[in-house]
Amino acid sequence: MRWFWRLLTLLVLLVFLRTLFVPQPMAFIAWPEENNWALKIQGDIRQMQKITQDLPASIEVEVRRLLNEFQPSGAGKEV
Numbered sequence: 001m002r003w004f005w006r007l008l009t010l011l012v013l014l015v016f017l018r019t020l021f022v023p024q025p026m027a028f029i030a031w032p033e034e035n036n037w038a039l040k041i042q043g044d045i046r047q048m049q050k051i052t053q054d055l056p057a058s059i060e061v062e063v064r065r066l067l068n069e070f071q072p073s074g075a076g077k078e079v
Helices: 002-021 037-052 057-069
Strands: none
Touching: 037 057
């Protein structure tokens, strides 16, 4: 049983030494290349419209209606 504890201690020591000498992976946050968010949103809407053209006619009409409903009109009202 003594050999087990020696082996376990050796493994723990090796893992500890590895964390000291091996650099940790770094994570980077990628920002979109476009600075204008309106252009990005318009591009997403165009892409969704291209995808919806492949749908059956009844589903395509419903999706287009939903896209038209969510466009801002500029007349904000307080509820």
